[in-house]
Amino acid sequence: MRAVVVKKPGPPEVLQVKEIDEPLLRRDTVLARVHATALNRADLLQRRGLYAPPPGVRGDILGLEFAGVVEKTGAGTSRFKPGDRVMGLIPGEAYAEKASVPETLLMPVPDRLNLLEAAALPETFITAYDALRQLEFQTGEMLLIHAVASGVGLAGVQLAKSQGATVCGTSRSLYKLLKCKDIGLDVGIQVPPEDFESFIRDHTSGKGVPAILDLVVGTYWNQSLRSLSPRGRLILVGLLGGSKAETPLDLVLQKRLRIIGTSLRTRSLQEKSVLVRDFTRDILPLFETGKLRPVIDRVLPIEQAGEAHALMESNQNFGKIILNF
Ligand SMILES: NC(=O)c1ccc[n+]([C@@H]2O[C@H](COP(=O)([O-])OP(=O)(O)OC[C@H]3O[C@@H](n4cnc5c(N)ncnc54)[C@H](OP(=O)(O)O)[C@@H]3O)[C@@H](O)[C@H]2O)c1
Numbered sequence: 001m002r003a004v005v006v007k008k009p010g011p012p013e014v015l016q017v018k019e020i021d022e023p024l025l026r027r028d029t030v031l032a033r034v035h036a037t038a039l040n041r042a043d044l045l046q047r048r049g050l051y052a053p054p055p056g057v058r059g060d061i062l063g064l065e066f067a068g069v070v071e072k073t074g075a076g077t078s079r080f081k082p083g084d085r086v087m088g089l090i091p092g093e094a095y096a097e098k099a100s101v102p103e104t105l106l107m108p109v110p111d112r113l114n115l116l117e118a119a120a121l122p123e124t125f126i127t128a129y130d131a132l133r134q135l136e137f138q139t140g141e142m143l144l145i146h147a148v149a150s151g152v153g154l155a156g157v158q159l160a161k162s163q164g165a166t167v168c169g170t171s172r173s174l175y176k177l178l179k180c181k182d183i184g185l186d187v188g189i190q191v192p193p194e195d196f197e198s199f200i201r202d203h204t205s206g207k208g209v210p211a212i213l214d215l216v217v218g219t220y221w222n223q224s225l226r227s228l229s230p231r232g233r234l235i236l237v238g239l240l241g242g243s244k245a246e247t248p249l250d251l252v253l254q255k256r257l258r259i260i261g262t263s264l265r266t267r268s269l270q271e272k273s274v275l276v277r278d279f280t281r282d283i284l285p286l287f288e289t290g291k292l293r294p295v296i297d298r299v300l301p302i303e304q305a306g307e308a309h310a311l312m313e314s315n316q317n318f319g320k321i322i323l324n325f
Contacts, residue, residue: 002325003096004305006060009049012309017302020061023093023100027076030103032086034068036119036299037094039312039321040151041238042265046092047309053092054265063094064265067109067118077103085109089122089276091265095305097325104273107280110287113294120151120294120320121287126279127264128155128213131235134260135211137163144200144209144227145169146216147240148185149176151320154295156213157185159283162291168209170196170220176318183295197223208232221245225257233258295319 005018025031043062045051053059067087070080080086086106090099109118131152137143143160145153148169160167161184168187171177177188187203189196200209208229214220218241224234225248232255252259264272286292297317300308301324308321 001097002302003061003093004063004302004323006047006062009047012047012306012313014047015305015309017305020096022098023096025072025074025100027074028102029074029100030070030077030080030086030106031072031074031098031100032066032068032088032106033071034066034094034097034099034325035115036068036322036324037063037066038119038123038323039308040064040123041240041312043095044309044313057092059092061093061096063090063092063096065089065119065122066094066099067115067121068099069115071098073103079103080106080108085115085118087118087122089126089264089272095302095323102269102273104269105276107276107284110284112288112290116299116322116324117294117296119322120296123264124151124155124320125159125283125292125294126275127152127237128159129279129283130264130275131156131213131237131262132159132163134262135213135233135235137165137211140164140166141211142166142168142204142209143211143213144196144224145213146220146224147171147238148188149173149180149318150215150238150240151295152215152237153213154180154183154319157183158292162286168200168203170216172315179318183293191220195223196220197227200227204229211235213237216241217245218242219245222248225251225255228255228257230255231257233260235260235262237262297321299324 007014070084088106149171170191212234215238297319299322
């Protein structure tokens with residue numbers, strides 16, 4: 001089968017399409033023909049040798065999600081049959097023509113979506129769903145999302161709006177913020193030149209925002225903590241602006257803030273399976289009705305995986321970049 005392989009850690013040009021052996025069907029797995037996969041920031045780090053995959057996963061084949069069609073099923077599985085359209089959240093190796101995946105990490109593709117759209121769904125939507133759950137986000141609350149025009153940010157806007165939230169978001173691009181309005185963003189804050197702390201203060205009569213979904217950290221950190229209302233919650237999902245920041249702990253203490261860190265990839269199969277089960281139950285029906293939709297920047301053939309990585313590294317994409325087999 002064909003796969004995109006990292007020849008050696010380095011720039012996008014190290015990605016090459018090669019023939020490799022098919023993964024083995026096991027008792028507890030489903031073998032799927034991958035129609036499409038989608039890029040994630042973790043792929044960029046792993047390509048450079050800066051993000052080791054979990055044990056048992058090949059480091060030279062990237063990819064955390066896919067959509068395709070079931071070819072064979074393991075003797076110990078029961079949920080899917082050959083020909084079913086599936087999408088999956090997997091710990092790696094999705095940039096390949098076939099994937100052998102525990103059935104508990106697979107979801108049926110909603111009828112309304114084609115397989116390219118389905119490939120854009122698992123990682124960002126499950127990340128945002130899980131983040132809002134951990135934030136104990138309440139119906140009708142206000143949410144601030146940093147890097148709102150990212151894949152995770154766009155999923156977060158849609159999920160929070162489906163709970164009746166008012167959603168504010170930051171981006172460095174006015175163009176992207178305008179596009180975010182089309183998917184439901186209430187208030188876009190371009191940073192710089194705007195200072196989101198005073199913006200939030202003015203828009204909340206000085207009270208602050210109760211919840212932040214943070215994909216940036218870096219230089220935003222102190223402003224974020226000051227922008228939270230008393231007993232506010234912040235979940236740290238990405239570190240796009242850098243992982244080092246000094247924390248005014250007196251503020252955390254006095255305002256009784258809650259700061260939560262999260263990572264999907266490092267979780268056990270059991271934890272991920274529960275998350276996929278709950279997401280399938282709570283959120284997939286909203287794709288059937290059209291209330292939620294994956295946002296796709298573009299679809300490229302797998303031979304252009306290097307170009308796709310360069311595009312994401314230059315921050316030009318608005319939504320998911322799909323690789324099609
Ligand atoms: N914890 C987890 O389990 C988990 C799971 C999935 C993703 N993530 C993380 O979530 C983040 C978003 O991933 P994604 O795939 O959704 O990204 P994406 O679609 O590629 O979007 C990233 C956006 O972030 C903004 N950005 C980049 N560098 C920035 C900086 N230095 N300061 C401020 N904004 C910056 C850019 O938007 P603008 O040009 O608009 O500023 C860029 O388009 C990544 O850090 C990723 O690793 C974490």
